[in-house]
Amino acid sequence: MRVVVNGAKGKVGRVMVAAVEADDALEFAGAADVEDDLAAVIRNGEAGVVIDFTAPSARMTNVKTILESGAAPVVGTTGFTPEDEHQVDTWAREHNLPAVIAPNFSIGAVLMMEFATQAARFMPQAEIVEIFHDQKAEAPSGTAMTTARLMNESNTFQPPQRVGEEFLDGARGGDLENIRIHSVRLPGFVATQEVIFGIPGERLSIKSDAIGRECYSGGVLFAVKKTATLAPGLHTLRGLMGFA
Ligand code: NAP
Numbered sequence: 001m002r003v004v005v006n007g008a009k010g011k012v013g014r015v016m017v018a019a020v021e022a023d024d025a026l027e028f029a030g031a032a033d034v035e036d037d038l039a040a041v042i043r044n045g046e047a048g049v050v051i052d053f054t055a056p057s058a059r060m061t062n063v064k065t066i067l068e069s070g071a072a073p074v075v076g077t078t079g080f081t082p083e084d085e086h087q088v089d090t091w092a093r094e095h096n097l098p099a100v101i102a103p104n105f106s107i108g109a110v111l112m113m114e115f116a117t118q119a120a121r122f123m124p125q126a127e128i129v130e131i132f133h134d135q136k137a138e139a140p141s142g143t144a145m146t147t148a149r150l151m152n153e154s155n156t157f158q159p160p161q162r163v164g165e166e167f168l169d170g171a172r173g174g175d176l177e178n179i180r181i182h183s184v185r186l187p188g189f190v191a192t193q194e195v196i197f198g199i200p201g202e203r204l205s206i207k208s209d210a211i212g213r214e215c216y217s218g219g220v221l222f223a224v225k226k227t228a229t230l231a232p233g234l235h236t237l238r239g240l241m242g243f244a
Contacts, residue, residue, distance in 0.1 A: 002029035003224060004047040004071070006062060007054035009033045012076060012213055016051050019217035025225065038062065042069040049224050052077050063088050067095045072227040074220060075101045078142060089234035098230035102237035103142045105219035109193065112208035113147045114243050116195040119204055120151035123197035125158050127173065131184040131192040139183035140174060143193060148176040151195075190215070 003020045007013035008031035020028045029045030032038045034054070042050060042065075050066045052059075056079030066073040073088075080088070080101055092099040104110065120126065130144040151157070157178035166172060173182035194207040219237050226240050238244040 001025065001049055001224065001228065002027045002045060002047045004030045004032060004042055004045050004050045006032045006038055006041075006050055006052040006066075007034075007077070010053055012053040012216055013051075015213045015217060016053060016220060019214070019221060020051070020224075023221055026221070034058075038065050039069045042066065042071050047071050049074060049227050051075075051220055051224065060084060060087070063099065064091060067091050067097055067099065070095070070097070072097050072230075073099045073101075074223045074227065075099070076103075076105050076216060076220065078103050085234055092234055093232045096232045098227050098232060098235055100223040100227065100230075100235045100237065100240065102219065102223070103146070105216040105223070105237060106191070106208065106210050107218050107222070107241075108208040108215065109143055109191070109210065110219070110237055110241060110243070112193060112195070112206055113143070113150060114238070114241075115206050116147055117150040117154050119195075119197055119206065120154040120157075123199050123204060124155045125160070125199060126151065126195055126197040127160070127180040127182065129182045129184065129194045129196065131186065131189045133189050133191075134185045134187050136185060139185065140176075140181045141183070141191070141193070143191070144181050144183070145176065147193070147195060148179040148181060151179060152177045 003026050005016045020026050029047040030041045032041040050071045052075045054077050059077045063073050128144050130141050159178050173180040191210040197204040
């Protein structure tokens with residue numbers, strides 16, 4: 001499989017170039033970044049798949065260019081709305097190609113979300129603590145929000161116990177349908193999330209730790225290889241892992 005990496009000079013893109021080059025089953029077919037003509041790089045590299053980690057503002061333009069160039073996009077760039085995803089699905093079907101979009105390509109993070117969703121069925125009281133590097137643009141993380149939403153689809157969560165007096169605004173975190181989310185931002189971290197369930201007499205912790213951006217390589221290369229057998233249209237990493 002011949003693979004182009006778009007956003008190849010970026011933090012994640014650089015890791016993706018190294019991962020593709022190191023994989024014997026894949027051929028690195030070229031690198032593109034903001035100043036390049038992506039369609040030309042795909043054409044010259046005769047690429048069948050393009051890994052995209054660029055900028056949210058460029059998400060739709062890039063996906064459209066990739067599909068129009070005859071390659072399957074595997075996209076980690078964030079910012080896709082449900083309407084965007086619907087549009088990508090339509091474009092992919094029109095071009096008879098699969099597309100994969102995942103806001104988190106870490107295999108451990110997908111499993112953490114899945115296990116938390118299962119646990120939620122039996123333990124309807126939980127809080128989420130998520131810790132990211134201090135350059136992260138938003139809080140809470142998209143992963144934390146998605147986790148809480150999936151848990152809420154599994155069960156009706158009980159409101160957290162009211163603390164008698166709150167001496168500091170925000171001390172109890174943000175509230176997403178009765179699941180409190182606490183966001184920590186510190187250098188020295190990549191991405192950590194712990195979902196803590198508590199019911200009378202017992203507790204359960206489900207935690208994933210990404211300690212380097214290589215954590216995204218496994219999920220991305222898994223998706224890249226899967227594109228060979230996927231039906232046309234949009235796919236998620238959760239779906240490819242058999243959870244959706
Ligand atoms: P980054 O370090 O800023 O890298 C992005 C690279 O893409 C930069 O070299 C940037 O160039 C380039 N770029 C910007 N616009 C482009 C365009 N239109 N076409 C081609 N290249 C373009 O960012 P990052 O940390 O690698 O993250 C990239 C994206 O992936 C973000 O949306 C981030 O949230 C997301 N992300 C997703 C996952 C996941 O698992 N799905 C994990 C981590 C990050 P300039 O610097 O010159 O603008």
